[in-house]
Amino acid sequence: MGAFLTLGIISFLYKDNPWYKFCEALFVGISAGYWFCTVFWSQFVAKLWDNIYPTAGQPRQYVYLVGGILGLMMLLRLVPKIGWFSRWPLAFVVGGTAGAYLIGYALSNGMKQVKSTILPLWVSGNLNATVGNIILVVGTFCGLIYFFFSKEQKGTYGKVAKLGIFFLMITFGASFGYTVMARMSLLIGRMDFLFGTWLGLIK
Amino acid sequence: MQKFFEFINQLDRRIIFIFVALAIILPLLFPLNIKFTVTEPVRGFYEAIDKVPNGSKVLFACDFEPGSLPELYPMTYAALEQMLKKDLKIIALSLWPAGPPLVEKALTDMAQNEFKRKYGVDYVNLGFKEGREVVMVSMGSSIPNTFPQDYRGTKVSQIPIMQGVNNFKDVKLIVNISAGYPGTKEWVQQVQARYNIGLVSGCTAVSAPEYYPYYQSKQLLGLLGGMKGAAEYEILVNRIGLGRRGMDAQSMAHVIIFLFILLGNLAYFSLKKKGT
Incomplete structure (x- = not known):
């Protein structure tokens, strides 16, 4: 079955065909069904239902109804006349997410990154570290200059900004390289399955 | 021409x-057996686990689904091998809906079949919990309240390995295998930054460039990027898996x-x- 479905998906590389369409539809259907069931049992039942109707001896926790009502209000988007009700839970989600992210993001992507960029430009007896630190500091500085748009980027300032673009391009290139590697890894996984697990040709 | x-x-x-x-x-x-070397972030991953005292409890967050198995399963198996060799007690969980069955299979293959460890005593699979970052923050207050029962439906209060585990202070290290969101980035932002706990990550190659700044700033103690990272790690663990086999290809x-x-x-x- 695994080989049949894998080959069906790969057959798209030749051209679109009914075999591929069947495999794709099967995948989408199973994924949606699995996701729905998992979330239903782990969210609705475990977090709402079990708290309102707990097992014998446990107190009912009506505070969870607030979440349930907000969830229902979100679903009112499907009714255009009273769809505006969904803005309230949405506002709650946006506010909550912003609050949850604020501290962690400021710490991990702000403070700690700034701290780790303040580096010595000369490390005695370690040429690798010296060159690495210089590249990191210069790259960060030039990248920040490029994103400072309040001054026209010309002259020496423009050249520094251009160096910033240069560093950004290297970053994008590295990301592309990693993406290629990731896609090849997925293909290797499938080929390993077909030729190893299925056909038994790989020792 | x-x-x-x-x-x-x-x-x-x-x-x-x-x-x-x-x-x-x-x-x-x-196979061509092309040689490759172990890089510093991978060595950091290995050493971070190696420094954890034998018998300690570690959190094994497996945030992935079948789509990224070729990249992440080799490092999951290799990490399990290193942890089990050190007799670490593994508390596994997943913030991705399709993660728990994959974690269960890996734990059964490695902990139960290969290392003959006992479920509930040496390792546990807490399963999936919807909520992404909120789950992470909630675990900072109470892991048993966030995961009241494990993947098999047993109450956490009845599982021996979970005795004395209340929040992140009670585990020595977080080992995260991440396919994207929620994953390493969120563990760094919501947990490492707040609770200052040791964190290592094995991730897909696509997300690796985004996580290198976290490694450079020591918010991650080690990083395995994609199949190449897994292959390097397999060398350190002395294991031949898909990571090493796939490197020639x-x-x-x-x-x-x-x-x-x-x-x-x-x-x-x-x-x-x-x-x-």
């Missing part, structure tokens, strides 16, 4: 697919892609110069 470039310029993409397929299949069937595929990019550019500029 002109005709060759015109041929390249109009090359059917399916011919490129055939070349890439051959570059992957042939090295899998006939990976290298050959990269050579083919590089050649086609080069040829494509040469053809494009050559024909542009001649105004074709």
